[in-house]
Amino acid sequence: WWRAVRGVLLDISGVLYDSGGDGGGTPIAGSAEAVRRIKAAGLKLRFCTNETQATREEFVKKLQGLGFDISVAEVTAPAPAACRILKERGLRPHLLVHNDLVPEFAELDKANPNCVVIGDAAENFTYANLNEAFRVLIGMEKPVLISLGRGRYYKETDGLKLDVGAYMKALEYACDVEAEVVGKPAKPFFESALAEMGVPPEQAVMIGDDIVNDVGGAQQCGMRAVQVRTGKYRPCDENHPHVKPDAYVNDLAEAVDILLQQL
Amino acid sequence: WWRAVRGVLLDISGVLYDSGGDGGGTPIAGSAEAVRRIKAAGLKLRFCTNETQATREEFVKKLQGLGFDISVAEVTAPAPAACRILKERGLRPHLLVHNDLVPEFAELDKANPNCVVIGDAAENFTYANLNEAFRVLIGMEKPVLISLGRGRYYKETDGLKLDVGAYMKALEYACDVEAEVVGKPAKPFFESALAEMGVPPEQAVMIGDDIVNDVGGAQQCGMRAVQVRTGKYRPCDENHPHVKPDAYVNDLAEAVDILLQQL
Secondary structure, eight states, X not given: OGGGOOEEEEXXXXXXXXXOTTXXXXXXXXXXXXXXXXXXXXXXXXXXXXXXXXXXXXXHHHHHHTTOOOOGGGEEOHHHHHHHHHHHTTOOEEEESOGGGGGGGTTSOOSSOSEEEEOOOGGGOOXXXXXXXXXXXXXXXXXXXEEEOXXXXXXXXXXXXXXXXXXXXXXXXXXXXXXXXXSTTOHHHHHHHHHHHTOOGGGEEEXXXXXXXXXXXXXXXXXXXXXXXXXXXXXXXXXOSSOOOSEEESSHHHHHHHHHHHO | OGGGOOEEEEOOBTTTEEEOTTSOEEEOTTHHHHHHHHHHTTOEEEEEOOOOSSOHHHHHHHHHHTTOOOOGGGEEOHHHHHHHHHHHTTOOEEEESOGGGGGGGTTSOXXXXXXXXXXXXXXXXXXXXXXXXXXXXXXXXXXXXEEEOOOOEEEETTEEEXXXXXXXXXXXXXXXXXXXXXXXXXXXXXXXXXXXXXXOGGGEEEEESOIIIIIIXXXXXXXXXXXXXXXXXXXXXXGOSSOOOSEEESXXXXXXXXXXXXX
């Protein structure tokens, strides 16, 4: 199947670099070169991330500083996707997100909120902020909770951290509602990335470190998906009860080696 | 069925008094007198609470200060029940609980933990503490999570607060485990309260304000259960899809009026 590939979707954290809790990070060996080789081969490329700790502008700048050939226009991320949904439905969000993500929602009316948007708020996941988001939700006749991803946890250089999905579950349980998830593994999110590349799913491959959100999500859209053994990869992922990648590779560089040999 | 009653189980918060976020509280009119009347009538009495923001000694003292005839020996609470389980199974807990509950676990070895115990930690539900409890759990070959209750939320004088159940769900999701719940509505918890009274379930009545944890839990043990219209009671409880109390009363005083008339 590798020969059919015309478009590549890349997860960012854990595939291009390992992020640090301080906002910094370390490139994964060979990844910056791998991105350049994909582009040089004339393949379509799209970065598909659940990053919600910063605006796209900010983290693209960080990645450029780490040596990656990447621009804001090449990135599919949950916050802009959520903004489109909020505008379409006339929703006014109460935000429980990272301070650095707030500018993505600048254009929206946030007075008298009629929904809650939760992202990876990190240090903003305080007891007070969680109670406040809960009170906004429980005060609605029909609570609307929009979550920028459903990840369980992720790894930073100072250790594992609970991801937005855990806090989403807490609010879901407390209010007896189901969140609407924007971002991986939601199907519309992958589909918009494919549309932006102009490549049908059977000619696309997702390369990621998350067995459920990257691999499982992409496969559900009819794409091939490869898991890297970097980032949050754990050996027990290879025994996952529901999801089986189309291939494993040690890192992005190896995936690109295989891909370019087949072309 | 009221005539068969020989033993009474009383929930505390929302039945005897309304708690304040500051550790204080206000007695519910007629409740202190109602407790004395139950005892004077020669009925067995047991207080059955999911309170995990303080040791039993502390909150019994507070209740005595509010005019209630109550002693530590009459209280069934989750922390001592959890301690028994931990000892039986040789478990060494990592505690994510309220500071004031920590002394209940004083006798247990807490070095090199092999389980996590979560209670209503309130202000201790910080981002750092949640990440720490998560890391302890995910580091175990088979994570063991013990939760002192599964409440969704509760009301304090300064507003609604997320209860332990919401944070339990967050950790369950992140670690893909199911918590073992100690406290209401767990069957063994009600059964130990019945055993302490020496009364079979068909001769006992639970009086509480929580439709699921008090009423539903007690009924599942074969007891009768009455919901008071005080505390967290909401009119929509009367349309609960699964749980129907054996009776509604306006408050504890009214329940005791009915009970004593039947004897």
